[in-house]
Amino acid sequence: MLPPLYQKLYSNRPFVSKYSVMKKVGKKKKVLIALSGGIDSAVSAYLLLKQGYQVEAAFMKNWSSTAGLLKNDCPWLADRQDALRVAAFLRIPLHTLDFEKQYANRVMKYFFDEYRRGRTPNPDVMCNKEIKFKLLYNWAMKNRFDYLATGHYAQISSRCEVVSSKQGTKSKQTYNLQLTTYQLERSADEFKDQTYFIYNIKTNQLPHLFFPIGVMKKSAVRALARKIGLPNAEKKESMGLCFVGKIRLKDFLEQKLKPKPGQIVLIKPVEPSSVAQMHSRHLPPKGEEGGTVIGHHQGLYNYTIGQRQGIAVGGGGPYFVVKKDLKHNRLYVTRNPDDDLLLTKEVQMHSVNWIKGGLRAKGIGLSGKNQDLTLSPNTSALQGRYRHQGELVPLNIKKIKTDLYQVTFKHPQKAVASGQSLVLYKGKECAGGGIIV
16 A cells, blocks of 8 residues: 555546546556666656566666766666666566667767767757657557656646537537547646756657656655655765766766867957847957957867866856857857856747647447547747746747748747757647757
């Protein structure tokens, strides 16, 4: 039995929000839980078992190199040991899946390539897209699991309704369709919410995903882990690069990227009196025209827009990065943390994934075949955030051409960097997102 505190919360389906309930399982459905060794996935596995599911776990080995890590250890071995202890405690099978080659080709190659091009990548987003919700999801479905579950702080809501429809335009006969709509929503713990990292989930995956701890606060997850005696209940939260660990970014990047020294240019202070003036202001084409060369960098890949730390020029700071000029290999900085050059009113984004309006239809018409319907994305009344835990800001979005959208923020936004993900929301619902050009 669940502890009394959680019985009401989890008496039905714990991992979807207000619209859907999970009935006690008759014939046990199979769930594969991605068991990382941390407490979030461990508690998720426990909750699934208490709901009557047939649960098996999967541990993914994605990275084994220790080069560039803050500690010269092997994080995946320690994490796997913790996953084994949890699986033994819960008495569930544990599969170890080796995705190291795919992780290197799909995540780390992207990581290094984006830095090489002067952009700011998000490897956690790419890891979820290419590894967890592609390779692992496909493995689960291929091996006849009904669901994949993870320890993400997110929710999937569902709502059922029955509608009547005709078979063809001339037919007088009608039939009923039971429609179940699914939505990805932010978690109950807004601070821990991880929908920013999983916006690439596909609409047709929603009915097959569980996020068991999405209705819980992190503090409640930790408390439950301690109450039931999970062997990793006191484990610290994992930090750093997805499946890699804590890294020294400069050292880690220099495994693949060679130093490329260039000028650091301090721009002249200008205080435009209007937004129009802000957008008409341009950086000087040369360091000595409109700016002062104050030092040298070892590679533009070491910096991102708005960055303050790591600009070592020997006093006079602090300095903030306002632009990276790849053509001239020049880094532009300002002393003013509120400089208008740090503000952006419009961006474009590509690689857009829409998960708005996931719909599954079941019904038998005259043909005797199941009917499958989908809803098109709705881009109205959206908010967005361009960094994890960033403020949700109102915006307008317009499609320019296939896979390219123009985004206009209601108010200019600070330190928006190329390569970051811009994730879109309509209320609590995550509608999708894309990558800033």
